[in-house]
Amino acid sequence: MAKIKCVMSYDGTNFSGLQIQTKQRTVQGELEKALAKIHKGAHVKVYPSGRTDKGVHAKAQAVHFESDYNLAPSDWKRALNTLLPPDIHVNETEEVPAEFHARFDVVEKEYRYYILNETEPDVFKQSYVYHYPYALDLVKMQEAGRYFEGTHDFTTFSSAKASAKGSKVRTLVEVSCHQHGSLLEFVLRGHGFLYNMVRIIVGTLLEVGRERLEPDEVRSLFDGKDRQLAGDTLPPQGLYLWNVRYEETDTSG
């Protein structure tokens, strides 16, 4: 048995998320369907680095699977891309040691969130950015981002639907905000993320950008441990799983 690590991009628009579900079109479902074709109908289970929700995109999602099919590691890429639909693309495949696990071995994940900060929406970007027409104070959002960096209990900034069990303490190494013309880019990097955490943090940064919340007030929101204190959960189409890092390997590029 060879263990194959596979890094892929997908346009989340027409998927009901990554995780396989009966009667829904999912990324995992399409991948397992392609792998079954390669394996003469035999089921091959795919293990992702983590889930992404309906409408959320991936620039470099990582998964692993095991196979006894005799294919050079680099040929997996071509074989899968031939069978996958055009909204999933395998960027690279490599053989990894038997101990490798796409979920448990993650060292760091990077998410990005894109906002189109213009008065008029752009019909060609409606599924790829969140259109937000109000004026935003970039400097204040950048300042507020720094209050999210470091190790904190992120209860306030995770969905109430998140599992009640387990620690809500996570470590973020970067929460930054960059302007490219009318496009705002939020970069969040960390060891792990709770359910909806990126979308709620960026939603809270928009509250700061609109001057409804001061940057240093973020501190007291953490202390409150109450989801109601934070900003809205932003919609999925602006969110991208940008990169998943493992020891001595990197899914980007």
Add this chain to the structure above:
Amino acid sequence: MAKIKCVMSYDGTNFSGLQIQTKQRTVQGELEKALAKIHKGAHVKVYPSGRTDKGVHAKAQAVHFESDYNLAPSDWKRALNTLLPPDIHVNETEEVPAEFHARFDVVEKEYRYYILNETEPDVFKQSYVYHYPYALDLVKMQEAGRYFEGTHDFTTFSSAKASAKGSKVRTLVEVSCHQHGSLLEFVLRGHGFLYNMVRIIVGTLLEVGRERLEPDEVRSLFDGKDRQLAGDTLPPQGLYLWNVRYEETDTSG
């Protein structure tokens, strides 16, 4: 009765083209549905500058309609955008003279065709550019473009499905090709276009770009008056109706 001219963008991905068809989702259908809501259910017919095919986009399509609904010309924009789906956006509305006709008064149309000239496809652009992975000679394509400019019989470069009746003579004022990194932009401007003409001309330019056809051979293709001589009809997702010009008015911007 006021006559309203309306300029709009649409993402053609999820439309069966512009023209209304029963049981299909069309741009005209969505517009007339929105207008019926404004007019308490009464049908208001929309007249476009021309059709676009399934999957073809518009950056600035122009239409007109007549209404006795008492609304300031600029308020039509807001009223329509509130009712239209997110893949259609009205950029501007204005009252025009009763003699104005969106189709018959066109002075010039501009189309653009976008090609992603990279080895790897981009999942986020699959509905917005045509992915073409082969090396292309830009200078030769630019040279060949000039042979399409001027007044010609475009029989060779129009679909065999185009109406047999009527002249196939058209005048193009610009057929140019520009490179922006790995994105190739083809700009075609002219007084009128035959069915599939833009997609066949760009398909022929790709033959030149791949050096399967010399730029000056385009001349003999015109003389042959045979669709079989020209290149492929390129797929719809790279094509944009970019602008429609009328006397003293311009739909762009």
